[in-house]
Structures are given as structure tokens and as C-alpha cells.
Amino acid sequence: MAASETSTPVHPGWPVVGNTLEFARNPLAMFTRLSQQYERVVRISIGGRKQFVALRPEDVKYVFQENNRNYVRSPAFMILKRFLGEGLLTSDGDFWRRQRRLAQPAFHRQKLAILAQTMVEEAVGWVDELAESVEAKPGAPVNMSQSLMDVTMQIVCKTLFGTEYAAVSGAGHIKGLSHSLETLNYLANQMLLTPVKVPRSWPTPSNVRFRKASALVDNLIYGFIATRRQTGESRDDLLDMLLHAVDEETGAVMSDKQLRDECVTLFTAGHETTAVSMAWTLSLLATHPDIQARVQAEVREKLGTDRVPGADAFRSLTYTLQVIQESLRLYPPAWAMSRMALADDQLGPHRVPAGATVLVSPYVLHHDPRHWEQPDRFDPDRFAAGREKERHPYAYLPFGGGPRLCIGNQFALMEMQILLGLLLRDFTLQRPEKLPVPQPLITLRPKTPLHLVMQRNTNWFS
Ligand code: HEM
Numbered sequence: 001m002a003a004s005e006t007s008t009p010v011h012p013g014w015p016v017v018g019n020t021l022e023f024a025r026n027p028l029a030m031f032t033r034l035s036q037q038y039e040r041v042v043r044i045s046i047g048g049r050k051q052f053v054a055l056r057p058e059d060v061k062y063v064f065q066e067n068n069r070n071y072v073r074s075p076a077f078m079i080l081k082r083f084l085g086e087g088l089l090t091s092d093g094d095f096w097r098r099q100r101r102l103a104q105p106a107f108h109r110q111k112l113a114i115l116a117q118t119m120v121e122e123a124v125g126w127v128d129e130l131a132e133s134v135e136a137k138p139g140a141p142v143n144m145s146q147s148l149m150d151v152t153m154q155i156v157c158k159t160l161f162g163t164e165y166a167a168v169s170g171a172g173h174i175k176g177l178s179h180s181l182e183t184l185n186y187l188a189n190q191m192l193l194t195p196v197k198v199p200r201s202w203p204t205p206s207n208v209r210f211r212k213a214s215a216l217v218d219n220l221i222y223g224f225i226a227t228r229r230q231t232g233e234s235r236d237d238l239l240d241m242l243l244h245a246v247d248e249e250t251g252a253v254m255s256d257k258q259l260r261d262e263c264v265t266l267f268t269a270g271h272e273t274t275a276v277s278m279a280w281t282l283s284l285l286a287t288h289p290d291i292q293a294r295v296q297a298e299v300r301e302k303l304g305t306d307r308v309p310g311a312d313a314f315r316s317l318t319y320t321l322q323v324i325q326e327s328l329r330l331y332p333p334a335w336a337m338s339r340m341a342l343a344d345d346q347l348g349p350h351r352v353p354a355g356a357t358v359l360v361s362p363y364v365l366h367h368d369p370r371h372w373e374q375p376d377r378f379d380p381d382r383f384a385a386g387r388e389k390e391r392h393p394y395a396y397l398p399f400g401g402g403p404r405l406c407i408g409n410q411f412a413l414m415e416m417q418i419l420l421g422l423l424l425r426d427f428t429l430q431r432p433e434k435l436p437v438p439q440p441l442i443t444l445r446p447k448t449p450l451h452l453v454m455q456r457n458t459n460w461f462s
Contacts, residue, residue: 008052008350010043018045027440028335031361035368041350044359051338051357052350057371057394059347060360063339064394065402071339074357080268082200083188083214085257087265088407098247100407102254103262106241107407112414114236115159116311119415122158123422124308126151131426134454141432144282145449148275148419153178155415156271160263162237164224177220180213181267187213188268221260239263270408273333274415276445280331281324281420283436283450284378286429291380295320296428296457299421314417322380324416328398330378335363335444337400362397363444371395427454 011034013019022030023046034042035055042053054060063071072092081090088099105111126147133142157165157178168177187210198204228235228243242262246253254262285292302316303309337360345352352358367375371391372382381387388396399406406412430453436446 008041008043009038011038013045018048020046028363028438028444031336031364032367035361035364041347041352049357051359052347052352053359053361054347055364057365057392060365060397061392061394061401062347063358063360064397064400064404067345068402068404070342070345071358072342074338074340076338079191080188082191083184083210084265084268085261087261089265089269097403098250098252099254099258099262100403101249102245102247102252103242103407105245106238107411109410111241112410113311115238115411116314116414116418118158118162118236119155119418120308120311120314120422122151122155123418126154126419127422127426130423130454131456134427134456139453141451141453143449144452145275145279145446148278148282149272151419152271152275152278152415153182156267156274157181158237159411160238160266161221161224162235162239164227168220177217180216180220181264183209183213184217184264185268185272217264218260221263222256225256225259238266266408269406270411272443272445274412276333276443277324277328277331277412278416278419279436279446279450281327281416282423282429282452283432283446284327284330285323285424286431286452287435288378289431291323291378292424292429295323295420296424299425303421303425311418314414314421317417317421318385319380320417320420321413322383324413324420325383325398326378326380329366329372329382329396330376331438331444332362332366332398333443333445334398334400335438335440336361360397363440365395365397368395426457428457429454 011019014021019030023044031053034044034053038053038055040054040056040059042055044051044053054063073090077090084090086095086099088096088103091099130142130147134140161168161177165177187206190206198207200207224239225243228239234240234244239259242254242259244253285295298317298319303313339358339360341352341354341356341358343354347358365371369375372395394401399409399412432450432452434448436448436450438444439447
């Protein structure tokens with residue numbers, strides 16, 4: 001007998017608004033309750049939309065991997081198209097598959113090794129600047145949330161556009177590409193989170209700001225592309241890799257519009273997520289001095305005293321990587337993900353009708369005692385080699401899974417190893433007075449910016 005939709009439990013809520021208020025009050029607590037109260041799948045209603053929450057890793061695997069062709073981006077993503085165009089994050093179906101095939105080689109190991117050297121140079125500059133500000137005001141807390149946003153933005157812009165970006169940001173007459181991209185990102189997030197959608201044509205202050213920033217970004221990026229096409233010069237950056245990408249199946253290359261959309265997408269997807277993960281990692285290390293000391297011992301041994309170590313050295317920071325993985329478990333920036341079913345489907349006995357949204361929360365899976373012993377404890381040894389066998393592969397998904405797995409996952413891990421390694425080589429983080437509380441917006445970020453007192457490690461270079 002075919003299972004019916006009614007066999008799926010419905011989480012009780014209020015008339016008309018359903019579970020919207022419970023969700024708005026504290027989404028993490030609500031999803032945690034759902035995973036404690038229900039076995040496998042539960043139906044909720046947020047903002048008038050009926051949604052199915054998949055609570056088991058095997059169902060997440062089914063949606064993300066085994067039957068992924070039946071699941072597309074949910075309608076909420078469409079708002080981002082205004083800013084991102086048809087990039088990897090917002091496209092679906094054959095168009096997405098082709099773009100993914102074209103972009104994938106830019107993230108292969110050898111290509112990343114080239115980008116990693118740019119990351120190291122930027123990170124050394126960042127640590128030097130921090131040293132100056134700490135020396136100017138010893139013992140004063142530094143706003144690390146802001147500092148990390150700045151350095152990850154710098155890194156994503158430099159790895160995307162290389163020398164052109166350096167020229168543009170050095171030129172006094174424009175405010176800079178990064179500033180405008182940041183404005184667009186901010187306004188697009190606002191639009192996503194505001195229930196009342198204002199038509200684009202209205203001259204509201206945000207629409208005007210949006211149009212101005214859009215025009216600047218487009219002018220610059222199309223300018224970069226045109227210069228590269230004219231000169232035919234090769235560079236060591238992502239734009240170059242995308243520009244020269246050829247689809248092996250069809251021989252097709254990306255148009256200027258596709259290049260623009262992918263560049264803006266990579267900027268958006270690759271910047272805030274990394275900054276936020278780094279902030280959580282630092283906050284965990286500042287409150288676990290024993291683990292911080294273990295990272296510092298590894299860094300001291302593997303990086304040596306070269307001011308600018310070779311990028312390869314960072315690959316051997318294995319314990320540092322475990323710390324980052326564990327921090328991504330406790331605070332996954334993408335704390336919830338959604339998909340829309342194209343055709344009717346089944347998750348075990350539960351029917352998912354065509355058009356329904358399926359929600360998955362990495363945050364909940366990462367804190368589920370069925371998959372993790374003492375799930376709230378910060379214990380990087382969970383990620384020691386070989387221990388992944390102890391859990392279902394879909395019980396840990398900070399980068400998603402299946403064909404839509406984050407294309408920048410290795411880029412992000414490398415970047416974080418570099419930033420963390422170089423920071424802890426020079427500094428020791430002091431325990432903060434107040435620990436940041438998670439705030440689940442589009443990413444899971446600290447509710448208030450992370451301020452840390454940092455002490456300079458003076459004796460390492462003597
Ligand atoms: C710690 C940092 C990061 C985290 C936690 C993260 C997380 C994720 C997750 C969970 C997804 C899948 C979303 C879904 O399936 O609905 C995703 C997709 C994506 N990420 Fe990341 N990401 C990070 C860094 C980056 C970086 C550095 C880049 C690029 C340089 C990047 C580019 C992308 C792109 C383009 C997609 C869409 C892929 C597709 O659908 O084909 N991400 N990311």
C-alpha cells in the first residue's frame with residue numbers, strides 16, 4: 001500500500017501563522033525540539049508554506065544525492081538571482097550542470113595550490129596589521145569579526161581578480177569593487193529576510209543603492225573580462241581559470257554574462273561563510289587554552305620561522321584542520337538548507353508531494369546525540385584520521401552533499417588553515433569576558449561581534 005502524506009506527523013502550531021512565531025523566536029531551538037520529538041520526517045508551516053523537515057541522515061542523503069535530480073533550489077533562492085544572476089548558487093537543471101562542469105576544474109588541487117600562495121601573502125599582511133594595532137593599544141580587545149570579514153573579502157577578491165583588483169582598490173577615484181559587492185550582498189540579504197517585497201522599479205533608498213552598486217560591479221567586472229580577452233594574457237586567478245574553461249562534452253566556453261554571474265556568486269558564497277566560521281573557531285580556541293596550545297605547538301613545528309611560509313606547509317597542519325572541522329560541526333554557517341521537490345516522492349513511508357519544500361538542518365544533525373557522543377563538547381579528536389567510520393557520512397554536512405556540494409570547500413578549509421596557522425604563530429588569544437551567542441540569519445553568525453584580547457608571542461622568532 002502506498003504511504004500517504006497524512007502519515008507524516010504535523011508539528012502543532014497556531015491557526016493561520018502555523019509555526020512561524022516559534023521559528024522566528026528561536027529557529028535553532030525549534031529544529032532541535034523537532035529532532036527530539038519526531039522520528040524521521042515532520043511537517044511544519046512557516047510563512048504560509050508547508051515544509052517537510054528531514055531529520056535522518058539517510059533521508060538527507062537520498063534528497064541531496066540518490067534522487068538529487070528531483071530536487072531543485074527552493075523559491076526563496078530566486079530573490080538572490082537579482083544580484084547573483086544565473087550563477088552556481090541560483091541555477092538548476094542542465095544549465096547548472098554545465099556551469100558546474102566548467103567551474104569545477106578551477107577548484108582542483110593543483111589550481112588551489114596556486115591560489116593558496118595568494119592567500120598566504122594576504123594573511124601575512126593581515127597578521128602584520130593586527131600586530132600594529134595590538135602594539136598601539138596593548139590589552140585592548142580587537143573586533144575580530146570585522147577584521148575577518150575584511151581579510152576574507154580581500155582574499156576572495158584577490159584570488160578572483162588578481163592584479164586588476166589590486167589596481168582598482170589602489171585607485172583613489174573609486175570606492176572599490178569590494179565595497180560595492182559588499183553593499184549588494186547586504187541589500188540582497190535584507191530583501192531575502194524582509195517579508196514585504198518592494199518592486200524593483202520603485203525609487204526607494206535601497207533600490208537606488210542597489211542599482212548604483214550593481215552598475216559599478218558590472219562595469220568593473222565586464223571591464224576586467226574585456227581586458228583579458230583583448231590581451232589574451234594568462235594570470236594565476238579564478239577569473240582566468242573560468243575564462244579558459246572549456247566544456248569537454250560540448251566544447252562550449254562561458255559568455256561574459258556567465259563569467260560575471262559566477263564571479264559575483266563566488267564572492268558572495270565564499271566570503272561571509274569563511275569569516276563567520278573563523279570567528280567561531282577563534283572563540284572556541286580562546287575558551288579552550290589547552291587546545292589552542294596544541295594548535296600552536298603544531299604550527300611552531302610545521303611552519304617554522306619563515307615570515308612567508310610556502311603554501312604547501314599548511315597542508316601538514318592536520319590538527320589545526322581537525323579544530324576547524326569540529327568548529328564547523330558545532331557552528332555550521334549554513335545551519336539550514338532547503339530543496340523543492342519537482343515530482344511526488346517518498347522519504348521512507350512519508351509522501352513528499354511535488355512542489356513541497358524539504359528542509360535539512362546541519363546544525364541539528366551535528367548536535368544529535370544519536371550520531372555524536374557528548375555533542376556539545378568541543379573535541380577536535382572526533383576528526384582524527386579513521387574516525388569518520390564511526391558516523392553516517394550525512395551526519396556531518398557543513399558543506400552540503402551530493403552533486404551540489406560546496407564547490408569552494410577545499411578552498412575554504414585551506415584558507416582557514418592559513419589564517420589560523422599564521423594568527424596563532426604570532427598571537428595567543430585570551431579568554432573573552434562574554435561568549436558570543438549564535439544568531440541564525442542566512443548564516444549562523446555570532447549575535448554580537450567577537451572582540452578578543454590578543455597577546456603577541458614574542459619568543460618564536462628569536
Ligand atoms: C566555511 C566556508 C563555507 C561554507 C560553510 C560553505 C557552505 C556551503 C554549503 C552548505 C553549500 C551547499 C548549499 C546547498 O546545497 O543548498 C555551498 C554551496 C556553494 N559554495 Fe560554499 N561554503 C563555504 C565557502 C565557500 C567558498 C570559499 C566558496 C568559493 C570560493 C564557495 C562557493 C560555493 C558555491 C559556488 C556553491 C554552490 C555550488 C552549487 O550549487 O553547485 N563556498 N557552500
